[in-house]
Amino acid sequence: MNEEQKKSLLIKELGDLLSKGNAHVTFEEAVKDISLDKLMLTPENLPYNIFQLAEHIRIAQWDIVEFCLNPNHVSPQWPEGYWISSDDMVSKQAWDHILHQIKRDRDRFIQFLKTTDTDLFEPLPQGSGQNLFKEALLIADHTAYHIGEIILIRRLLKIWN
Template identity: 25%
Template sequence: MTDANQLFGQALVKSLVGERGHIRIARALPDIDAELAGRVHEAMPYSIYQLLRHMHYWQQFMLEHLEGRKPQLPANVMGSWPEETSPQDEMSWQTDIKMFLDGVDRAVTIAETAQLDEPLPHFPVETRAGLLRNIASHNSYHLGEIVLLRRFYGAWPPPGGGFPA
């Protein structure tokens, strides 16, 4: 791995986990319970649950490309949003959070170990770095919406505070 690759990989890791610009993604989610996750605010078109499931959908799609597989695109963008607004129960919600955060960890491992400028076998116009940056920016965008919803509901900051670490 070249020095430039390693330095860019370190920058990607910071973007994937959240740093300086916003709270770490792993601190912003685990204390959200199923009731809060399924709450619908009249000013927002989706719940926290729907946001997290949408984030997970695209993160998983991009991770599959990064790991050499060829995922199937949805018929349309709405295929990446769940219709249901809330999780089935607390246990399934906590599983959703864990699966999403496990995906962040997988992305971090790729950023730390892969040759980032290599094109992807099933997505030749894109590099590993490009997809990792896409995961980071997509997650960051929607994490901001989750934080905003938490503020609307009086559920902010999380334990330990809401400042970047």
């Protein structure tokens, strides 16, 4: 296998890691068929509801993607810029926006990996040592962590098979 084939295989595997469940359910499967009223329920002794977790996934993924694609990107303030208040109310439009943007940003990032000439392991000039490979793993790891929380909340609310 030559270097170009290795790079192509690596990018395919990263794309699969970001978009498919592999060892767990996908984000889309985790949030499928949840009624709006259930999105806002926060089980006792837990800090977040499903709506907040999904919005947090959206914001964090968007921030990482923008950081990789736009050298002038400015990240939100941590932690307040990455979490919404539990008082924010969900609407069908807001929920659809979250779902759409998570998929759109994930697809944008995968497409960028496929088309960029940037070495996946070369530090990004706008960063402090980050590279595209590390950022792809960060998106996958962060999203998987919160998918697990979404599934746990769904089980506590008795809305998971």
